[in-house]
Amino acid sequence: MQYTLGSIGVLTGLSLIMLSCDSSTSKEAEKNPVADSTYAPVETKAANTDYKPAFEGQTRIAGVKTSTPYDVKVLSEGLDRPWGIAVLPDGRFLITQKGGTLRIAAQDGALSEAITGLPKVNSNGQGGLLGITIDPAFESNRMVYWVFSQDTPNGTLTAVAKGTLAADEKHIENAQVIYQATPAHKSSLHYGGRILFDKEGYLFVSTGERSDIVTRPQAQDLNSALGKVLRITTDGKPAPGNPFEGRSDARPEIYSYGHRNVQGLAFHPVTGDLWETEFGPRGGDEVNRIQPGKNYGWPTITYGLEYSGEKIGDAIQQHEGMEQPVYYYDPVLSPSGITFFSGNSIPEWENNLFIGGLSSIHIARLVIKDNKVVGEERLLEDQGQRFRDVQQGKDGALYAVTDEGRLYRIGKK
Numbered sequence: 237m238q239y240t241l242g243s244i245g246v247l248t249g250l251s252l253i254m255l256s257c258d259s260s261t262s263k264e265a266e267k268n269p270v271a272d273s274t275y276a277p278v279e280t281k282a283a284n285t286d287y288k289p290a291f292e293g294q295t296r297i298a299g300v301k302t303s304t305p306y307d308v309k310v311l312s313e314g315l316d317r318p319w320g321i322a323v324l325p326d327g328r329f330l331i332t333q334k335g336g337t338l339r340i341a342a343q344d345g346a347l348s349e350a351i352t353g354l355p356k357v358n359s360n361g362q363g364g365l366l367g368i369t370i371d372p373a374f375e376s377n378r379m380v381y382w383v384f385s386q387d388t389p390n391g392t393l394t395a396v397a398k399g400t401l402a403a404d405e406k407h408i409e410n411a412q413v414i415y416q417a418t419p420a421h422k423s424s425l426h427y428g429g430r431i432l433f434d435k436e437g438y439l440f441v442s443t444g445e446r447s448d449i450v451t452r453p454q455a456q457d458l459n460s461a462l463g464k465v466l467r468i469t470t471d472g473k474p475a476p477g478n479p480f481e482g483r484s485d486a487r488p489e490i491y492s493y494g495h496r497n498v499q500g501l502a503f504h505p506v507t508g509d510l511w512e513t514e515f516g517p518r519g520g521d522e523v524n525r526i527q528p529g530k531n532y533g534w535p536t537i538t539y540g541l542e543y544s545g546e547k548i549g550d551a552i553q554q555h556e557g558m559e560q561p562v563y564y565y566d567p568v569l570s571p572s573g574i575t576f577f578s579g580n581s582i583p584e585w586e587n588n589l590f591i592g593g594l595s596s597i598h599i600a601r602l603v604i605k606d607n608k609v610v611g612e613e614r615l616l617e618d619q620g621q622r623f624r625d626v627q628q629g630k631d632g633a634l635y636a637v638t639d640e641g642r643l644y645r646i647g648k649k
């Protein structure tokens with residue numbers, strides 16, 4: 237398949253900003269001379285609510301279209317419910333499968349046999365073997381870290397484990413669970429499940445609030461690990477320097493709170509900020525820039541409704557002391573894995589955020605300037621796939637996996 241999309245567009249909003257900019261954006265324009273032309277917003281369906289955004293551009297931003305030619309290739313169709321991708325130092329991919337095994341994919345898509353030896357997962361509903369990352373010193377220690385849904389006597393929970401990838405790459409050795417996001421609950425939904433290392437060598441892990449009305453308020457409870465972004469050590473202890481360290485009324489592993497179900501985590505390549513995506517209910521999927529100790533509002537504020545169409549809580553969207561999403565979706569995208577594009581193999585993609593969409597069956601490309609979304613494009617909408625994760629490979633291309641079992645390469649021709 238080959239996509240060569242037209243570059244002729246109307247010079248409106250975004251281009252004008254580029255022309256009449258201050259010194260900081262001038263520098264950016266010099267570095268990245270490919271300015272996107274802008275089009276009508278990509279979302280044309282009616283919203284579920286009449287809620288108003290908190291600021292201009294918080295939803296339904298102008299559309300953009302990639303003008304640099306790029307290829308889309310299906311490298312494999314042989315994965316079994318893939319969920320998370322970790323890029324290995326040699327350029328291959330370590331991919332989780334929901335049922336509880338790993339596969340290694342070569343850059344041409346050739347798959348290994350299933351890698352076993354991980355603790356048993358509960359793969360009912362949204363559970364299973366979820367996000368994965370490798371140790372910064374993987375080349376010397378072969379350590380792998382992952383998130384999964386674990387059975388306990390009181391129900392299931394989001395757990396974090398680590399182990400060593402054996403030299404023969406057929407199994408994980410010495411697997412051990414290092415963290416449990418308690419309390420457990422009898423639900424098969426909203427496990428969160430992404431994991432990544434920060435520059436200091438600590439692990440960010442995302443959880444969910446397990447979906448039920450009874451557990452939902454725990455997203456606001458600093459004595460619960462549900463509905464949080466957590467920061468822990470490689471031994472599962474609270475990372476030093478966390479915002480609630482030393483407080484008796486809060487768990488010290490919490491980094492941010494008030495989240496519903498966070499399946500996307502990525503660092504901005506320039507600012508180093510942590511960004512996340514989370515599922516809203518009916519409407520209200522969010523893109524957030526995460527700052528330590530901040531409250532992201534769920535379920536007190538939301539741009540969505542219950543699936544029944546009922547209002548949530550007091551039906552408010554803004555509240556003092558609660559952070560606004562950088563961007564929200566109504567109707568929803570169902571955002572799973574995310575990544576920022578770095579490098580300039582496709583110049584207009586540099587520092588853009590790419591979001592794997594499940595129900596929306598596309599990859600969303602968001603152009604971000606000064607921590608605001610200024611353009612949106614839908615990629616691969618013709619593929620009919622639920623995009624579960626998207627990561628950037630060592631060759632600079634994007635690699636994505638789908639619930640249907642495909643591995644895609646999307647990159648420079």
Ligand SMILES: [Ca+2]
Pocket residue numbers: 494522532533534537559560561
């Ligand atoms: Ca929120």
